[in-house]
Amino acid sequence: MVKDTIDTFKLAASYTIGSHILPGKPISDISQKLHSKIKLKITTCDKIIEGLKKSEYDLGLIETPIFDNSLIYKEWMKDELVICSKMPIPNSIDENELGKYRLIARKKDSLTRIVISNFLENIGLSYKNFKSISEINNPTAMIQSIKWSKPNRENPTVAIVSQIAIEDELKRKELHISRIKNHPIIRKFYLIYNQNSHNYIDIEEIIKSLQNWR
Template sequence: MNYERLKTFIAVAEKNSFSEAAKMLFVTQPTITSQIKSLEEELGTKLFERTTKKVEITQSAKILLKYAREIVQMNDYARKEIMEMESMTYGELGMGCSLTIGEYILPEFLKQFKEDYPLIQIQVKIANSHQVINLLKDQLIDVGLIETPIEDSQINLEPFLEDEIVLIAAPDYFTGDDVHISMEKVRQSPLIFREEGSGTRSAVNHYMKKAGLSNDDLQILMELGSTEAIKAVVESGLGVSFISKNAIKKEQKLGLLKAYSITDMALKRHFYIAHRKDHVLKSSTELFLETLQTIVKKKETSVSEQPAGNH
């Protein structure tokens, strides 16, 4: 059975739509129809019942789907091993990153990766964590780096880096030199939040709930879809916000923002690598993940070797 026809068949079966499969595979709908028809003729059976409103998978197609996935997966494994044997360190890497990772964490990793593998072409899509998962499921990217442990039966998640969320304010917003703020003071302050669906917002919602606070208990002044926009609003003195400590290194050095920890509560979370369960990782993807893990281990070793006072 033809590899491309099987990939087309799997896409139609998963999407229950010829048009959606065409979008996913970047081909025309007539091409999809032609490949499915050829596969049906080859097997001597009908694979889909088509009406004007929907596409339904037949019993024969359900049997084929299980084996088609295995055949495509074995084909991908074979291609991958051949490429590795020939030491081909070129190719393409499609990546999706949530905003905090894409803007403040990823550049360092990309610099090292491009130095090691200059012939691998990288495309990065920046979106919130839920959007990155959807890009993975639609096969528009090879791997995702996200801030929220989103549960999905089609996705594998693996933590790769610990992050701390801090409260930020303009330097003169709160009086005194204390770098700790009570949750009561947070409750009384006007808050600028990231939008629902972002990893940072999900983590903050979790800790607010843990503290017994709902959105109704907080003074949410506005929601913004950009960390840079949030920092600019906070710098103006309009309110305070929760963001990743990694996102304010420059502003702290310049004295534009001050970071606060919440009294008796550590707002810690992990960043996650995400990829599809039923897909063989491309060699370029594996090389990037190896680089990522190597840099993270170096960072962790460096932190653990620092004197206690410098943490």
């Protein structure tokens, strides 16, 4: 049973999770269970790790794990990174076709970009296979850039983003998705907290609630 003595529960979430997954029912459920206010900080995964180690946050939600022995990690959900476009595109894009796509990518120091770079390298490709690359520092801006991009059948603008983050747009057929060589890019989201946290019972209760959400 969650106690009702917490004044403010401090969450820290990475950009995709904090902007596209937590808002709505998940964060409302946490607030109701704890009978407390929720303070949500949206930042990068590495800063969440550092904040948890300093006890600045009660619970962190990250999309790219950075493992640290002082923290407890719980698997949350699987996510797939997909190529998305405003225009319908083939379900699978092969190496020769990549050269016609203009890619909107995360900054080079982004952990998500590193994940994608490693995936491309494993199948014998790189970001250089795309026609051109522009960089944006967060996934929400990437998605909005795709939604506002001008239709171009010869050189469509695309981005590699979380499929969960664009679920609503896919249902409304505002965006369309594809995969590279029909290979999925699967990753796991993690719920993490400091092993020395004074309210770990409450945190574990919230973790169970989030794990049962989807």
